[in-house]
Amino acid sequence: MTSSTSSTSSTYTGLLCTRFGQWSELALTQLPRPPLAAGQVRLRVRHAGVGFAVSLFVAGKYQRKPPLPFTPGTEAAGEVLEVAPDVARLQPGQRVIAALDWGAFAEEVVIAADTVYPLPDAVPLAKAAALPITYGTTWAALQWRAALQPGETLLVHGAAGALGMAAVQIGRLMGAQVIATASTPAKRAAALALGAHHALAGDAETLAAAVKAVCPRGADVVFDPVGGALFDASLRCTAPEARILSIGYASGTIPSAPANLLLVKNLSVIGFNYGYYIGWGLTDERRRYAPKVQPLVADLLAAVAEGRMALPQTQHFPLADWHAALDTTLSRRAIGKVILDI
DSSP states (O other): OSSSOOOOOOOEEEEEEESSSGGGOEEEEEEEEEOOTEEEEEEEEEEEEETTTTHHHHHOSSSSSSSSSSOOOOOEEEEEEEEEEEEOOTTTTOEEEEEEESSOOOSSEEEEGGGEOOOOOOOOHHHHTTTTIIHHHHHHHHIIOOOTTOOOOOSSSSSSHHHHHHHHHHHHHTTTTTEEEESHHHHHHHHTTOOEEEEEEHHHHHHHHHHHHHHHEEEEEEEEEOOHHHHHHHTSEEEEEEEEEEOOOOOOOOOOOOHHHHHHTTTTEEEEOOOGGGTTTOOOOOOHHHHHHHHHHHHHHHHHHHHHHOOOOOOEEEGHHHHHHHEEEEEEOSSSSSEOOO
């Protein structure tokens, strides 16, 4: 085993879920350092991204249930402490970001090397924790599934949330006209500051008229991490042959698409689960898709490092304030990505 910066301590601090239930029942505790197996690396976590899925993981309602007890958290930024002998693409001391199954809300984590990505020097660790899943999801959805083209119109719901902000930035980078929706004036102002051409109220009743007022033809691509009534309204403000990306259901309501509207307007409703490519599916496919995902993340990081895309907007909490961090995310009060500083 290769090591140059590993701690000699046998324990580290982390959040622990001992039974499936409410996220508020998590507790900070001392955890034993696990051994390093083939194909794995040990990371010193400096920052961890907080997302909506944490409540599903802790409730045992995600498609893959972690083995109890476990530490939540799926996005991390930090340094490599150790690498297994068969891992050649990473080195101890290297700055990295990582997409994890779970485990990021702790000082250390052991993870498969396939979903650990070298971080350019120009990208600060504190911002980088927002990138591996939030921005990876968005870039892959718009490029792989929606095939967003320069000059097309992209409608982004929840544009002040982490995924929505990423979609505004990446859509603009890809040459689209971006229409953002958000629930408050402050959130709409944040979307405009990140490059949205227009920012509209996230009101399902007025959405179609508001979109048609700024884009009479309608949106070519809809990026929807909200679901519910906004999804239904989106069907009525799209251009012919539009693509609607169903990314998540922050509204709490999973919508259904009336097939007659899809037929009349030649619409495509496209589900996108980035987790399928990074090992979160019913079977672990991360090794199969690593040659596809790693270049995508490298392109994303290069865009940030070279200044072609702004750093993510983030809101930071120390690990000791984990309860406030999760509550801010799950109550949808955050503007941008919530980060735990560990």
